[in-house]
Amino acid sequence: MSKPLDQNIKENHSADLGDYIGPLQKVKSMCRRNPLAAVSACVILAVIILAVLAPVIAPYGEAQQDLLNRLKGPSAAHLFGTDELGRDVFSRILYGSRVSLIIGIFPPLISLVIGIILGLTAGYFGGWIDYLIMRIADVMLSFPSLLLSMALMYTLGRYANSIVCIFTALSLVGWASVARVVRSHTLSLKETEYVEAARSIGVRPAKIMLRHIMPNCIPSLIVLYTLNVPSCILSESTLSFLGIGVQPPAASWGLMVNQAKQFLFTMPWLALAPSLTIMIIVLAFNFLGDGLRDTLDPYLQKG
Protein backbone atom coordinates (compact mmCIF):
# COMPACT_ATOMS: atom_id res chain seq x y z
CA MET A 1 0.00 0.00 0.00
CA SER A 2 2.69 2.46 0.94
CA LYS A 3 5.08 1.46 -1.82
CA PRO A 4 3.20 2.84 -4.80
CA LEU A 5 2.72 6.10 -2.93
CA ASP A 6 6.44 6.47 -2.31
CA GLN A 7 7.11 5.57 -5.92
CA ASN A 8 4.71 8.28 -6.89
CA ILE A 9 6.55 10.86 -4.82
CA LYS A 10 9.83 9.84 -6.39
CA GLU A 11 8.56 10.30 -9.91
CA ASN A 12 6.84 13.58 -9.25
CA HIS A 13 9.91 14.80 -7.60
CA SER A 14 12.37 14.07 -10.36
CA ALA A 15 10.10 16.09 -12.61
CA ASP A 16 10.44 19.00 -10.20
CA LEU A 17 14.20 18.83 -10.36
CA GLY A 18 14.11 19.58 -14.08
CA ASP A 19 13.00 23.15 -13.49
CA TYR A 20 15.97 24.03 -11.37
CA ILE A 21 17.99 26.96 -12.71
CA GLY A 22 21.66 26.76 -11.79
CA PRO A 23 23.87 29.81 -11.38
CA LEU A 24 25.58 29.13 -14.71
CA GLN A 25 22.24 29.14 -16.52
CA LYS A 26 21.38 32.35 -14.72
CA VAL A 27 24.52 34.00 -16.06
CA LYS A 28 23.73 32.69 -19.52
CA SER A 29 20.19 33.98 -19.43
CA MET A 30 21.44 37.35 -18.22
CA CYS A 31 23.83 37.59 -21.16
CA ARG A 32 21.06 36.72 -23.56
CA ARG A 33 18.45 39.04 -22.13
CA ASN A 34 20.75 41.87 -21.23
CA PRO A 35 23.85 41.89 -23.46
CA LEU A 36 24.74 45.38 -22.25
CA ALA A 37 25.26 44.04 -18.74
CA ALA A 38 27.46 41.26 -20.07
CA VAL A 39 29.58 43.74 -22.04
CA SER A 40 29.81 45.93 -18.94
CA ALA A 41 31.02 43.00 -16.88
CA CYS A 42 33.73 42.37 -19.49
CA VAL A 43 34.76 46.03 -19.46
CA ILE A 44 35.02 46.02 -15.68
CA LEU A 45 37.03 42.83 -15.75
CA ALA A 46 39.36 44.32 -18.37
CA VAL A 47 39.87 47.48 -16.33
CA ILE A 48 40.66 45.42 -13.24
CA ILE A 49 43.25 43.42 -15.17
CA LEU A 50 44.76 46.61 -16.64
CA ALA A 51 44.96 48.18 -13.19
CA VAL A 52 46.65 45.18 -11.66
CA LEU A 53 49.12 44.90 -14.52
CA ALA A 54 49.68 48.68 -14.85
CA PRO A 55 53.46 48.59 -14.20
CA VAL A 56 53.87 45.90 -16.85
CA ILE A 57 51.64 47.44 -19.52
CA ALA A 58 52.27 51.14 -19.06
CA PRO A 59 54.89 52.35 -21.55
CA TYR A 60 56.11 55.05 -19.14
CA GLY A 61 56.28 55.51 -15.36
CA GLU A 62 53.49 57.13 -13.38
CA ALA A 63 55.38 60.39 -12.82
CA GLN A 64 58.08 60.01 -15.45
CA GLN A 65 58.67 63.44 -16.98
CA ASP A 66 59.94 64.23 -20.43
CA LEU A 67 60.11 67.99 -20.56
CA LEU A 68 61.16 68.08 -24.20
CA ASN A 69 57.89 66.41 -25.16
CA ARG A 70 55.39 68.55 -23.24
CA LEU A 71 51.78 68.86 -24.33
CA LYS A 72 52.10 66.64 -27.38
CA GLY A 73 49.04 65.38 -29.20
CA PRO A 74 48.14 61.70 -29.48
CA SER A 75 50.79 59.75 -31.39
CA ALA A 76 52.17 56.26 -31.62
CA ALA A 77 54.65 56.97 -28.83
CA HIS A 78 52.07 58.65 -26.60
CA LEU A 79 48.64 57.14 -27.21
CA PHE A 80 46.73 59.98 -25.51
CA GLY A 81 49.48 62.58 -25.80
CA THR A 82 51.47 64.12 -22.96
CA ASP A 83 50.62 66.66 -20.28
CA GLU A 84 52.28 69.92 -19.29
CA LEU A 85 55.19 68.08 -17.64
CA GLY A 86 55.65 65.70 -20.54
CA ARG A 87 54.11 62.76 -18.68
CA ASP A 88 52.40 60.10 -20.79
CA VAL A 89 48.62 60.48 -20.32
CA PHE A 90 47.89 56.85 -21.19
CA SER A 91 50.30 55.57 -18.55
CA ARG A 92 48.86 57.94 -15.98
CA ILE A 93 45.34 56.75 -16.75
CA LEU A 94 46.49 53.18 -16.21
CA TYR A 95 48.05 54.05 -12.87
CA GLY A 96 45.09 56.25 -11.97
CA SER A 97 42.73 53.30 -12.49
CA ARG A 98 44.32 51.66 -9.45
CA VAL A 99 43.22 54.52 -7.22
CA SER A 100 39.78 54.65 -8.78
CA LEU A 101 39.24 50.92 -8.44
CA ILE A 102 40.46 50.73 -4.88
CA ILE A 103 38.24 53.67 -3.95
CA GLY A 104 35.41 52.27 -6.03
CA ILE A 105 35.48 48.71 -4.74
CA PHE A 106 36.52 48.71 -1.09
CA PRO A 107 34.80 51.62 0.66
CA PRO A 108 31.38 50.51 -0.61
CA LEU A 109 32.24 47.04 0.67
CA ILE A 110 33.01 48.43 4.11
CA SER A 111 29.88 50.55 4.17
CA LEU A 112 27.99 47.46 3.03
CA VAL A 113 29.24 45.49 6.03
CA ILE A 114 28.49 48.33 8.45
CA GLY A 115 25.07 48.83 6.86
CA ILE A 116 24.22 45.13 7.01
CA ILE A 117 25.14 44.84 10.67
CA LEU A 118 23.27 47.98 11.71
CA GLY A 119 20.28 47.28 9.45
CA LEU A 120 19.88 43.71 10.72
CA THR A 121 20.17 44.84 14.33
CA ALA A 122 17.67 47.65 13.88
CA GLY A 123 15.15 45.54 11.99
CA TYR A 124 15.39 42.41 14.08
CA PHE A 125 15.29 43.87 17.57
CA GLY A 126 13.14 46.91 16.85
CA GLY A 127 12.25 49.22 19.72
CA TRP A 128 14.72 51.84 20.86
CA ILE A 129 17.71 50.20 19.13
CA ASP A 130 15.87 50.54 15.84
CA TYR A 131 14.95 54.11 16.61
CA LEU A 132 18.49 55.10 17.54
CA ILE A 133 20.17 53.49 14.51
CA MET A 134 17.64 54.76 12.01
CA ARG A 135 17.73 58.34 13.31
CA ILE A 136 21.53 58.36 12.94
CA ALA A 137 21.04 56.98 9.42
CA ASP A 138 18.52 59.73 8.67
CA VAL A 139 21.03 62.35 9.73
CA MET A 140 23.68 60.76 7.52
CA LEU A 141 21.31 60.69 4.57
CA SER A 142 20.11 64.25 5.01
CA PHE A 143 23.69 65.53 4.84
CA PRO A 144 25.16 66.11 1.38
CA SER A 145 27.56 63.18 1.25
CA LEU A 146 30.24 65.12 -0.61
CA LEU A 147 30.23 67.80 2.06
CA LEU A 148 30.41 65.15 4.74
CA SER A 149 33.38 63.44 3.12
CA MET A 150 35.11 66.78 2.70
CA ALA A 151 34.61 67.57 6.37
CA LEU A 152 35.85 64.12 7.32
CA MET A 153 38.89 64.51 5.08
CA TYR A 154 39.84 67.83 6.58
CA THR A 155 39.62 66.29 10.02
CA LEU A 156 41.50 63.15 9.10
CA GLY A 157 43.99 64.90 6.82
CA ARG A 158 46.34 65.64 9.67
CA TYR A 159 46.77 61.99 10.56
CA ALA A 160 46.99 60.08 7.31
CA ASN A 161 47.75 60.41 3.63
CA SER A 162 45.08 61.45 1.17
CA ILE A 163 44.08 58.05 -0.22
CA VAL A 164 43.57 56.65 3.27
CA CYS A 165 41.47 59.73 4.02
CA ILE A 166 39.21 59.32 0.99
CA PHE A 167 38.96 55.66 1.76
CA THR A 168 37.82 56.24 5.33
CA ALA A 169 35.52 59.12 4.47
CA LEU A 170 33.68 57.20 1.74
CA SER A 171 33.45 54.09 3.91
CA LEU A 172 31.74 56.02 6.66
CA VAL A 173 29.34 57.90 4.42
CA GLY A 174 27.68 55.08 2.47
CA TRP A 175 26.30 52.80 5.17
CA ALA A 176 23.04 54.62 5.83
CA SER A 177 21.29 53.69 2.59
CA VAL A 178 22.42 50.07 2.98
CA ALA A 179 21.14 49.99 6.56
CA ARG A 180 17.75 51.26 5.41
CA VAL A 181 17.39 48.61 2.74
CA VAL A 182 18.54 45.81 5.04
CA ARG A 183 16.26 46.98 7.83
CA SER A 184 13.19 47.02 5.63
CA HIS A 185 13.98 43.51 4.38
CA THR A 186 14.59 42.33 7.92
CA LEU A 187 11.25 43.70 9.10
CA SER A 188 9.37 41.51 6.66
CA LEU A 189 11.73 38.53 6.77
CA LYS A 190 11.66 38.19 10.56
CA GLU A 191 7.93 37.47 10.37
CA THR A 192 8.39 34.58 7.94
CA GLU A 193 7.71 31.08 9.09
CA TYR A 194 11.22 29.88 8.45
CA VAL A 195 12.60 32.43 10.86
CA GLU A 196 9.98 31.30 13.35
CA ALA A 197 10.94 27.70 12.64
CA ALA A 198 14.59 28.54 13.28
CA ARG A 199 13.63 30.19 16.55
CA SER A 200 11.56 27.16 17.44
CA ILE A 201 14.62 24.91 17.29
CA GLY A 202 16.54 27.31 19.50
CA VAL A 203 18.83 29.16 17.09
CA ARG A 204 20.50 32.27 18.54
CA PRO A 205 19.34 35.70 17.27
CA ALA A 206 22.76 36.55 15.81
CA LYS A 207 22.73 33.33 13.84
CA ILE A 208 19.17 33.85 12.66
CA MET A 209 20.14 37.27 11.38
CA LEU A 210 23.26 36.12 9.57
CA ARG A 211 22.16 32.71 8.31
CA HIS A 212 18.46 33.14 7.71
CA ILE A 213 17.76 36.79 7.09
CA MET A 214 20.93 38.18 5.51
CA PRO A 215 21.21 35.70 2.61
CA ASN A 216 17.69 36.67 1.58
CA CYS A 217 18.80 40.29 1.24
CA ILE A 218 21.74 39.49 -1.02
CA PRO A 219 20.07 40.19 -4.38
CA SER A 220 19.19 43.74 -3.33
CA LEU A 221 22.58 44.18 -1.72
CA ILE A 222 24.44 43.20 -4.88
CA VAL A 223 22.44 45.74 -6.83
CA LEU A 224 22.96 48.40 -4.19
CA TYR A 225 26.66 47.66 -4.19
CA THR A 226 27.08 47.92 -7.95
CA LEU A 227 25.29 51.27 -7.79
CA ASN A 228 27.45 52.48 -4.90
CA VAL A 229 30.70 51.67 -6.70
CA PRO A 230 30.33 54.28 -9.46
CA SER A 231 29.15 56.89 -6.99
CA CYS A 232 32.31 56.32 -4.94
CA ILE A 233 34.48 56.51 -8.06
CA LEU A 234 32.78 59.77 -8.92
CA SER A 235 33.22 61.09 -5.37
CA GLU A 236 36.92 60.34 -5.52
CA SER A 237 37.18 62.07 -8.90
CA THR A 238 35.25 65.04 -7.59
CA LEU A 239 37.36 65.34 -4.46
CA SER A 240 40.56 65.03 -6.46
CA PHE A 241 39.28 67.53 -9.01
CA LEU A 242 38.59 69.95 -6.18
CA GLY A 243 42.16 69.45 -5.03
CA ILE A 244 41.51 67.76 -1.71
CA GLY A 245 41.70 64.17 -2.91
CA VAL A 246 44.72 62.40 -4.30
CA GLN A 247 47.73 64.69 -4.26
CA PRO A 248 50.21 65.02 -7.13
CA PRO A 249 52.46 63.58 -8.34
CA ALA A 250 50.29 60.48 -7.80
CA ALA A 251 47.82 59.94 -10.63
CA SER A 252 44.05 59.84 -10.32
CA TRP A 253 41.45 60.41 -13.02
CA GLY A 254 39.83 63.30 -11.21
CA LEU A 255 43.19 64.92 -10.55
CA MET A 256 44.12 64.59 -14.23
CA VAL A 257 40.93 66.34 -15.30
CA ASN A 258 41.72 69.05 -12.78
CA GLN A 259 45.23 69.56 -14.11
CA ALA A 260 44.00 69.54 -17.71
CA LYS A 261 41.32 72.14 -17.25
CA GLN A 262 43.62 75.02 -18.18
CA PHE A 263 44.28 73.39 -21.57
CA LEU A 264 40.63 72.50 -22.16
CA PHE A 265 40.34 74.51 -25.39
CA THR A 266 43.85 74.15 -26.71
CA MET A 267 44.53 70.51 -25.96
CA PRO A 268 41.16 68.89 -25.18
CA TRP A 269 42.46 65.29 -25.19
CA LEU A 270 44.21 65.94 -21.89
CA ALA A 271 40.85 66.31 -20.19
CA LEU A 272 38.84 64.09 -22.51
CA ALA A 273 40.91 60.94 -22.01
CA PRO A 274 40.45 60.66 -18.22
CA SER A 275 36.87 62.00 -18.40
CA LEU A 276 35.84 59.37 -20.92
CA THR A 277 37.51 56.69 -18.82
CA ILE A 278 35.52 57.78 -15.78
CA MET A 279 32.36 57.79 -17.86
CA ILE A 280 32.98 54.31 -19.28
CA ILE A 281 33.70 52.67 -15.92
CA VAL A 282 30.79 54.39 -14.20
CA LEU A 283 28.39 53.44 -16.97
CA ALA A 284 29.70 49.88 -16.94
CA PHE A 285 28.98 49.50 -13.23
CA ASN A 286 25.53 51.06 -13.62
CA PHE A 287 24.58 48.78 -16.50
CA LEU A 288 25.88 45.77 -14.62
CA GLY A 289 23.81 46.79 -11.60
CA ASP A 290 20.69 47.06 -13.72
CA GLY A 291 21.35 43.71 -15.35
CA LEU A 292 21.92 42.02 -12.01
CA ARG A 293 18.75 43.48 -10.62
CA ASP A 294 16.75 42.09 -13.51
CA THR A 295 18.34 38.69 -13.11
CA LEU A 296 18.26 38.41 -9.33
CA ASP A 297 14.94 40.00 -8.52
CA PRO A 298 12.42 37.15 -8.49
CA TYR A 299 9.52 39.56 -8.96
CA LEU A 300 10.85 40.81 -12.28
CA GLN A 301 11.61 37.29 -13.48
CA LYS A 302 9.37 35.67 -16.02
CA GLY A 303 8.68 31.98 -15.56
Add this chain to the structure above:
Amino acid sequence: MGSGNILEIRDLHTSFFTDSGVVHAVNGVDLDVPKGKITGLVGESGCGKSITAKSVMGLVRYPGRIESGSIRLDGQELTGLKEKELRKLCGQEVSMIFQEPMTSLNPVLKVGRQVAEALRVHRGATSKAEEKQEVIRIFEKVGIPEPEQRFTAYPHELSGGLRQRVMIAMAMIMNPKLLIADEPTTALDVTVEAQILRLMKNLCGENGMSVLIITHNMGVVAEICDEVYVMYAGRIVEKAPVFSLFDETAHPYTKGLLASIPRISGNPEYLSTIPGVVPNMKYLPTGCAFHNRCPLASEKCVREVPEMVETGEGHFCRCHLAKAQTARG
Protein backbone atom coordinates in the same frame (compact mmCIF):
# COMPACT_ATOMS: atom_id res chain seq x y z
CA MET B 1 -2.68 16.19 36.82
CA GLY B 2 0.10 13.94 38.00
CA SER B 3 3.27 12.93 36.26
CA GLY B 4 1.59 11.23 33.34
CA ASN B 5 1.56 14.46 31.39
CA ILE B 6 4.43 15.76 29.32
CA LEU B 7 2.85 19.18 29.00
CA GLU B 8 0.60 20.87 31.51
CA ILE B 9 -0.79 24.29 30.78
CA ARG B 10 -2.69 25.97 33.61
CA ASP B 11 -4.77 29.12 33.31
CA LEU B 12 -2.66 30.54 30.49
CA HIS B 13 -3.34 34.14 29.50
CA THR B 14 -1.54 35.51 26.46
CA SER B 15 -2.46 38.97 25.27
CA PHE B 16 -1.37 41.39 22.59
CA PHE B 17 -1.06 44.99 23.67
CA THR B 18 -1.73 46.80 20.42
CA ASP B 19 -2.18 50.52 19.95
CA SER B 20 -5.90 50.06 19.43
CA GLY B 21 -6.50 47.93 22.52
CA VAL B 22 -5.63 44.72 24.31
CA VAL B 23 -6.33 41.51 22.42
CA HIS B 24 -6.90 38.58 24.79
CA ALA B 25 -5.85 35.87 22.38
CA VAL B 26 -5.55 33.15 25.00
CA ASN B 27 -7.88 33.57 27.90
CA GLY B 28 -7.30 31.05 30.66
CA VAL B 29 -6.44 27.82 28.87
CA ASP B 30 -5.94 24.57 30.77
CA LEU B 31 -4.46 21.83 28.66
CA ASP B 32 -2.66 18.53 29.28
CA VAL B 33 -0.74 16.43 26.83
CA PRO B 34 -0.34 12.91 28.21
CA LYS B 35 2.92 11.07 27.56
CA GLY B 36 3.01 9.03 24.38
CA LYS B 37 -0.42 10.22 23.27
CA ILE B 38 -1.61 12.42 20.45
CA THR B 39 -3.69 15.31 21.68
CA GLY B 40 -5.72 17.50 19.37
CA LEU B 41 -6.55 21.17 19.71
CA VAL B 42 -9.43 22.17 17.47
CA GLY B 43 -11.16 25.43 16.71
CA GLU B 44 -11.96 28.01 14.09
CA SER B 45 -9.38 30.40 12.66
CA GLY B 46 -8.48 33.11 15.13
CA CYS B 47 -9.59 31.32 18.28
CA GLY B 48 -6.12 31.27 19.81
CA LYS B 49 -4.88 27.78 18.95
CA SER B 50 -1.63 28.87 17.37
CA ILE B 51 -0.95 31.46 20.06
CA THR B 52 -1.31 28.74 22.69
CA ALA B 53 1.33 26.71 20.86
CA LYS B 54 3.59 29.69 20.35
CA SER B 55 3.33 30.52 24.04
CA VAL B 56 4.76 27.11 24.83
CA MET B 57 7.65 27.63 22.40
CA GLY B 58 8.32 31.16 23.62
CA LEU B 59 7.59 32.45 20.14
CA VAL B 60 5.10 35.13 21.15
CA ARG B 61 6.61 38.39 20.02
CA TYR B 62 6.15 42.00 20.94
CA PRO B 63 3.49 43.44 21.38
CA GLY B 64 2.24 40.09 22.68
CA ARG B 65 3.24 38.47 25.92
CA ILE B 66 2.23 35.77 28.35
CA GLU B 67 0.37 37.60 31.10
CA SER B 68 -0.13 34.85 33.61
CA GLY B 69 -0.49 31.13 34.00
CA SER B 70 1.88 28.24 34.03
CA ILE B 71 3.34 26.03 31.34
CA ARG B 72 5.09 22.93 32.58
CA LEU B 73 7.11 20.75 30.27
CA ASP B 74 7.86 17.42 31.88
CA GLY B 75 7.58 19.07 35.28
CA GLN B 76 9.73 22.09 34.40
CA GLU B 77 8.12 25.49 34.48
CA LEU B 78 8.64 27.35 31.18
CA THR B 79 7.07 30.72 31.89
CA GLY B 80 9.59 33.09 33.40
CA LEU B 81 12.52 31.13 31.98
CA LYS B 82 15.27 33.29 30.54
CA GLU B 83 15.36 33.40 26.77
CA LYS B 84 18.66 31.56 26.71
CA GLU B 85 17.36 28.70 28.86
CA LEU B 86 14.21 28.44 26.79
CA ARG B 87 16.28 28.28 23.61
CA LYS B 88 18.10 25.29 25.04
CA LEU B 89 14.83 23.41 25.50
CA CYS B 90 13.35 24.41 22.16
CA GLY B 91 14.31 21.92 19.50
CA GLN B 92 15.68 19.49 22.05
CA GLU B 93 12.81 18.79 24.45
CA VAL B 94 9.99 20.31 22.46
CA SER B 95 9.82 21.25 18.80
CA MET B 96 7.27 22.53 16.39
CA ILE B 97 6.04 21.94 12.86
CA PHE B 98 4.43 24.82 11.05
CA GLN B 99 1.41 25.18 8.88
CA GLU B 100 2.92 26.19 5.57
CA PRO B 101 5.61 23.83 4.34
CA MET B 102 6.04 26.23 1.42
CA THR B 103 7.23 29.08 3.60
CA SER B 104 8.66 27.44 6.69
CA LEU B 105 11.92 26.48 5.01
CA ASN B 106 14.43 29.16 4.18
CA PRO B 107 14.53 29.41 0.37
CA VAL B 108 18.24 30.22 0.22
CA LEU B 109 19.52 27.38 2.37
CA LYS B 110 19.95 23.75 1.39
CA VAL B 111 17.46 21.64 3.31
CA GLY B 112 20.12 19.32 4.69
CA ARG B 113 21.95 22.19 6.31
CA GLN B 114 18.72 23.54 7.73
CA VAL B 115 17.89 20.25 9.35
CA ALA B 116 21.45 19.98 10.64
CA GLU B 117 21.10 23.36 12.29
CA ALA B 118 19.23 21.87 15.23
CA LEU B 119 22.09 19.42 15.71
CA ARG B 120 24.65 22.18 15.68
CA VAL B 121 22.69 24.37 18.06
CA HIS B 122 22.19 21.70 20.68
CA ARG B 123 25.16 19.42 20.33
CA GLY B 124 27.84 21.94 19.54
CA ALA B 125 30.41 21.40 16.82
CA THR B 126 30.34 18.04 15.11
CA SER B 127 32.03 17.18 11.86
CA LYS B 128 30.13 17.90 8.66
CA ALA B 129 30.28 14.27 7.64
CA GLU B 130 28.74 13.19 10.93
CA GLU B 131 26.03 15.78 10.60
CA LYS B 132 25.23 14.64 7.11
CA GLN B 133 25.08 11.03 8.27
CA GLU B 134 22.60 11.89 10.95
CA VAL B 135 20.45 14.06 8.71
CA ILE B 136 20.29 11.33 6.08
CA ARG B 137 19.31 8.84 8.76
CA ILE B 138 16.41 11.07 9.89
CA PHE B 139 15.44 11.73 6.26
CA GLU B 140 15.11 7.99 5.77
CA LYS B 141 13.06 7.73 8.94
CA VAL B 142 10.53 10.31 7.81
CA GLY B 143 10.26 8.65 4.42
CA ILE B 144 12.13 11.02 2.15
CA PRO B 145 13.15 9.09 -0.95
CA GLU B 146 16.77 9.43 -2.13
CA PRO B 147 17.90 11.19 1.06
CA GLU B 148 21.47 11.63 -0.23
CA GLN B 149 20.34 13.80 -3.12
CA ARG B 150 17.75 15.64 -1.02
CA PHE B 151 20.42 16.70 1.43
CA THR B 152 21.77 19.23 -1.06
CA ALA B 153 18.41 20.27 -2.49
CA TYR B 154 16.93 23.71 -2.06
CA PRO B 155 13.37 23.97 -0.72
CA HIS B 156 11.95 25.15 -4.05
CA GLU B 157 13.08 21.90 -5.62
CA LEU B 158 10.85 19.86 -3.32
CA SER B 159 7.13 19.22 -3.42
CA GLY B 160 4.84 20.29 -0.57
CA GLY B 161 4.68 16.83 0.97
CA LEU B 162 8.44 16.44 0.87
CA ARG B 163 8.93 19.85 2.45
CA GLN B 164 6.60 18.93 5.28
CA ARG B 165 8.63 15.75 5.74
CA VAL B 166 11.76 17.88 5.89
CA MET B 167 10.07 20.03 8.54
CA ILE B 168 9.20 16.93 10.51
CA ALA B 169 12.79 15.73 10.17
CA MET B 170 13.98 19.09 11.45
CA ALA B 171 11.65 18.88 14.42
CA MET B 172 12.48 15.22 15.13
CA ILE B 173 16.24 15.18 14.80
CA MET B 174 16.89 15.84 18.47
CA ASN B 175 14.27 13.29 19.53
CA PRO B 176 12.08 15.75 21.43
CA LYS B 177 9.67 14.59 24.10
CA LEU B 178 6.91 16.76 22.71
CA LEU B 179 6.12 17.69 19.14
CA ILE B 180 3.73 20.55 18.51
CA ALA B 181 2.24 20.42 15.03
CA ASP B 182 0.45 23.59 14.01
CA GLU B 183 -1.95 22.59 11.24
CA PRO B 184 0.69 20.35 9.68
CA THR B 185 -1.47 19.15 6.83
CA THR B 186 -3.67 22.14 6.05
CA ALA B 187 -1.65 23.12 3.00
CA LEU B 188 -1.34 19.59 1.64
CA ASP B 189 -3.63 17.57 -0.57
CA VAL B 190 -5.54 14.65 0.89
CA THR B 191 -3.28 11.78 -0.17
CA VAL B 192 -0.20 13.52 1.15
CA GLU B 193 -2.14 14.50 4.26
CA ALA B 194 -2.87 10.84 4.95
CA GLN B 195 0.82 9.96 4.53
CA ILE B 196 1.99 12.71 6.84
CA LEU B 197 -0.57 11.80 9.50
CA ARG B 198 0.41 8.15 9.32
CA LEU B 199 4.05 9.15 9.61
CA MET B 200 3.39 11.24 12.70
CA LYS B 201 1.39 8.48 14.29
CA ASN B 202 4.17 5.96 13.62
CA LEU B 203 6.87 8.25 14.98
CA CYS B 204 4.77 8.83 18.04
CA GLY B 205 4.40 5.10 18.61
CA GLU B 206 8.06 4.25 17.96
CA ASN B 207 9.73 6.95 20.00
CA GLY B 208 7.26 7.35 22.81
CA MET B 209 6.96 10.94 21.73
CA SER B 210 3.90 12.99 22.59
CA VAL B 211 2.18 15.14 20.02
CA LEU B 212 0.00 18.20 20.32
CA ILE B 213 -1.68 18.64 16.98
CA ILE B 214 -3.47 21.85 16.16
CA THR B 215 -6.04 21.68 13.43
CA HIS B 216 -9.43 22.85 12.30
CA ASN B 217 -10.02 19.62 10.46
CA MET B 218 -12.28 17.19 12.30
CA GLY B 219 -11.20 14.45 9.92
CA VAL B 220 -7.62 14.78 11.11
CA VAL B 221 -8.83 14.64 14.70
CA ALA B 222 -10.79 11.47 14.11
CA GLU B 223 -7.84 9.95 12.26
CA ILE B 224 -5.05 10.26 14.80
CA CYS B 225 -5.99 11.92 18.07
CA ASP B 226 -6.42 10.16 21.39
CA GLU B 227 -7.87 13.13 23.19
CA VAL B 228 -9.27 16.39 21.89
CA TYR B 229 -9.58 19.93 23.18
CA VAL B 230 -12.01 22.28 21.49
CA MET B 231 -11.11 25.92 21.73
CA TYR B 232 -13.30 28.93 21.22
CA ALA B 233 -12.38 32.61 21.62
CA GLY B 234 -9.32 31.93 23.72
CA ARG B 235 -10.94 29.36 26.03
CA ILE B 236 -11.17 25.60 26.08
CA VAL B 237 -14.87 24.82 25.71
CA GLU B 238 -14.76 21.05 25.52
CA LYS B 239 -12.30 18.31 26.33
CA ALA B 240 -12.99 14.69 25.55
CA PRO B 241 -11.50 11.38 24.44
CA VAL B 242 -11.82 11.28 20.68
CA PHE B 243 -14.70 8.80 20.41
CA SER B 244 -16.64 10.45 23.14
CA LEU B 245 -16.29 13.80 21.36
CA PHE B 246 -17.92 12.49 18.23
CA ASP B 247 -20.50 10.28 19.91
CA GLU B 248 -21.56 12.39 22.84
CA THR B 249 -20.82 15.90 21.71
CA ALA B 250 -21.66 18.16 24.61
CA HIS B 251 -20.94 21.75 23.62
CA PRO B 252 -23.17 23.50 21.09
CA TYR B 253 -20.07 24.93 19.42
CA THR B 254 -18.56 21.50 18.87
CA LYS B 255 -21.88 20.33 17.50
CA GLY B 256 -21.83 23.24 15.10
CA LEU B 257 -18.29 22.37 14.03
CA LEU B 258 -19.22 18.76 13.40
CA ALA B 259 -22.35 19.74 11.51
CA SER B 260 -20.30 22.08 9.32
CA ILE B 261 -18.28 19.25 7.78
CA PRO B 262 -19.51 18.92 4.18
CA ARG B 263 -21.04 15.51 3.61
CA ILE B 264 -21.69 13.76 0.35
CA SER B 265 -24.87 12.23 1.74
CA GLY B 266 -26.31 15.51 2.93
CA ASN B 267 -28.33 18.09 1.07
CA PRO B 268 -26.03 19.15 -1.75
CA GLU B 269 -27.74 22.54 -2.08
CA TYR B 270 -27.03 23.63 1.44
CA LEU B 271 -23.80 23.66 3.43
CA SER B 272 -24.29 23.94 7.15
CA THR B 273 -22.33 26.65 8.97
CA ILE B 274 -22.30 28.23 12.39
CA PRO B 275 -24.00 31.61 11.95
CA GLY B 276 -21.90 34.66 12.76
CA VAL B 277 -18.14 34.94 13.12
CA VAL B 278 -15.57 34.44 15.87
CA PRO B 279 -15.91 37.46 18.16
CA ASN B 280 -13.34 40.22 18.01
CA MET B 281 -10.89 39.29 20.73
CA LYS B 282 -10.57 42.92 21.74
CA TYR B 283 -14.23 43.03 22.78
CA LEU B 284 -14.99 39.59 24.14
CA PRO B 285 -18.69 39.03 24.80
CA THR B 286 -19.71 38.80 28.43
CA GLY B 287 -20.54 35.43 29.89
CA CYS B 288 -20.10 32.49 27.54
CA ALA B 289 -18.19 33.82 24.53
CA PHE B 290 -20.31 31.69 22.24
CA HIS B 291 -23.67 33.03 23.38
CA ASN B 292 -24.24 35.34 20.42
CA ARG B 293 -23.95 32.45 17.96
CA CYS B 294 -25.45 29.71 20.07
CA PRO B 295 -28.92 28.43 19.15
CA LEU B 296 -29.60 27.43 22.77
CA ALA B 297 -28.34 30.57 24.50
CA SER B 298 -30.32 31.83 27.46
CA GLU B 299 -30.00 34.90 29.63
CA LYS B 300 -27.68 33.08 32.00
CA CYS B 301 -25.22 32.50 29.13
CA VAL B 302 -24.97 36.25 28.55
CA ARG B 303 -24.39 36.93 32.23
CA GLU B 304 -22.09 34.22 33.54
CA VAL B 305 -18.99 32.47 32.24
CA PRO B 306 -19.80 28.77 32.49
CA GLU B 307 -17.51 26.44 34.45
CA MET B 308 -16.01 23.24 33.09
CA VAL B 309 -18.33 20.38 34.10
CA GLU B 310 -17.78 16.68 33.64
CA THR B 311 -20.43 15.22 31.42
CA GLY B 312 -18.99 11.77 30.93
CA GLU B 313 -15.83 9.84 31.65
CA GLY B 314 -12.94 12.21 30.93
CA HIS B 315 -15.38 14.37 29.04
CA PHE B 316 -15.55 17.98 30.14
CA CYS B 317 -17.61 20.82 28.76
CA ARG B 318 -17.89 24.52 29.44
CA CYS B 319 -21.61 25.10 28.98
CA HIS B 320 -24.50 25.96 31.29
CA LEU B 321 -26.66 23.44 29.49
CA ALA B 322 -24.12 20.64 29.36
CA LYS B 323 -25.58 18.27 31.97
CA ALA B 324 -29.09 18.55 30.69
CA GLN B 325 -27.96 17.84 27.16
CA THR B 326 -26.11 14.65 27.92
CA ALA B 327 -28.98 13.47 30.08
CA ARG B 328 -31.24 13.74 27.08
CA GLY B 329 -28.75 11.59 25.19
